[in-house]
Amino acid sequence: MNSKLAQARAVNRSASGAAVAPPGRARHAGGTLLKYVILGFFALITAYPLILVVSTALKDPLQISVNPFQLFSSFHPQNIVDAWQIGQFGSFFFNTVKITVPVVALVVALSVLAAYALARLNFPGKGLVFLLFTLGLMIPFTSVMIPLFYQLRDMGLLGSIWAVILPAVAGSAGFGIPLGVFLMRGFYLDLPNELAEAARVDGATEFQVFYRVMLPLSAPGVAVLSVLVFFQTWNTFLLPLLYLPGTENRPLATGLYQFAAGRTQDYGLIAAGALIMAVPVLVIFLIAQRQFVKGVTTGALKG
Numbered sequence: 001m002n003s004k005l006a007q008a009r010a011v012n013r014s015a016s017g018a019a020v021a022p023p024g025r026a027r028h029a030g031g032t033l034l035k036y037v038i039l040g041f042f043a044l045i046t047a048y049p050l051i052l053v054v055s056t057a058l059k060d061p062l063q064i065s066v067n068p069f070q071l072f073s074s075f076h077p078q079n080i081v082d083a084w085q086i087g088q089f090g091s092f093f094f095n096t097v098k099i100t101v102p103v104v105a106l107v108v109a110l111s112v113l114a115a116y117a118l119a120r121l122n123f124p125g126k127g128l129v130f131l132l133f134t135l136g137l138m139i140p141f142t143s144v145m146i147p148l149f150y151q152l153r154d155m156g157l158l159g160s161i162w163a164v165i166l167p168a169v170a171g172s173a174g175f176g177i178p179l180g181v182f183l184m185r186g187f188y189l190d191l192p193n194e195l196a197e198a199a200r201v202d203g204a205t206e207f208q209v210f211y212r213v214m215l216p217l218s219a220p221g222v223a224v225l226s227v228l229v230f231f232q233t234w235n236t237f238l239l240p241l242l243y244l245p246g247t248e249n250r251p252l253a254t255g256l257y258q259f260a261a262g263r264t265q266d267y268g269l270i271a272a273g274a275l276i277m278a279v280p281v282l283v284i285f286l287i288a289q290r291q292f293v294k295g296v297t298t299g300a301l302k303g
Contacts (some may be wrong), residue, residue, distance in 0.1 A: 050278070056271035064267050076268070082273035083259075093276060094254035096234060099161050099251055103168045103233045108226055110169070111180025112218070116210050118181065120196070121190035130185070136171045136178030144172060145242060152243055163243035164251075168233055173233040180225050187221035188214060225287050234281055252277040 026028075027102060051071060067073065084090045118130050128271045147271040148167060149158070157163045171178040191214060206268075239252040244250060250258070256273045 007024045044294040053271050053278070054276050056267055057275045059268060060287065061266075061268050067183060079268040080275065083269045083276060087255075087259050087269055087273055089259075089273050089276050091256065092250055092252045094252075095161070095249050095255075096251040099164050099168075099236075099240075100233045101127055102165050104226055104229050106169045107164075107176055107180050107229045108222060110177050111184050111225060112215060113210075114177070114182045115184035116188050116214060119185045120210075120214070121206075130181070133178050137182065138174070139236065141172050145238075149242060157250070158243055160243055161244070162247050164236070164239045166242070167239055168236065172239070175225075175229045180229070184218065184221055187218045189196065191217050196211070223288055227285065230284055231281060251265060256267075 043267045055073075056070065057079050058067070058075055058077060060076040061079075063068050063070070063074045063076075070120075070217060084093075099118075114133070118133075120127055133283070152158045152163045152167075157166070168176060170176050181221045195213050195217075196209050199213050201204075204212065235253055236251070237257070240249075240254045244254070252273075256270075259273055
């Protein structure tokens with residue numbers, strides 16, 4: 001009799017304990033929900049301009065004039081076709097590719113080589129060389145844009161895509177070799193030296209140590225540098241505006257600016273041009289997102 005009574009009391013206690021959640025757990029769940037609500041609110045605020053651009057690019061011109069802020073009230077992809085053909089955004093797009101690809105390739109290649117030498121090799125004046133690279137991060141473009149204009153003119157490069165590629169690689173107007181060297185040097189300094197020594201013992205040359213051992217280990221840093229340089233070069237505006245007069249080599253940023261200045265009422269075509277400019281950036285970021293986040297996280301942990 002007593003054993004049955006004890007079993008009944010134990011069952012009641014377990015049932016009541018399962019029915020009533022601990023207050024601390026409930027508070028934790030409420031705090032987590034509040035965090036997600038706040039993050040979702042700010043994510044919506046951030047994403048709304050992009051969603052509005054996509055909606056405007058795909059809306060009928062009449063719907064845009066009636067209610068410009070109503071999302072996806074119609075489907076009119078002809079805006080993108082007209083922007084690509086009439087607005088010459090196809091030409092602007094390929095001009096941007098011709099500028100961006102060499103800039104990214106040159107900046108990454110030269111930065112990893114220079115950063116490895118400054119981090120792993122011993123030679124006279126190494127500290128001074130690194131200081132000269134970092135000075136490139138401190139000089140504003142506005143202080144050199146006029147002398148650079150005359151220098152490019154005297155070199156016969158004004159008006160060609162090299163008038164944008166070379167200053168962009170040098171870091172005159174944003175990310176370039178100075179930032180690349182500064183970023184990649186930190187990665188190479190934190191890599192274990194034992195791996196390089198083991199490769200040298202096996203008979204590897206210094207370039208083989210760099211190419212086969214150190215460069216693969218620095219892949220997250222290379223990904224971060226590549227994405228940053230791509231974003232900066234793809235969206236660059238001031239360099240082509242100053243050094244690429246005319247329309248033959250005009251990239252997307254200045255092309256969109258000139259197109260919008262002459263068509264202040266064609267909101268659908270302007271939005272379509274902005275969408276053409278933004279889509280490659282989103283695609284590249286989605287492709288390199290994992291490596292980019294890994295590289296940023298690794299750099300933060302090392303710092």
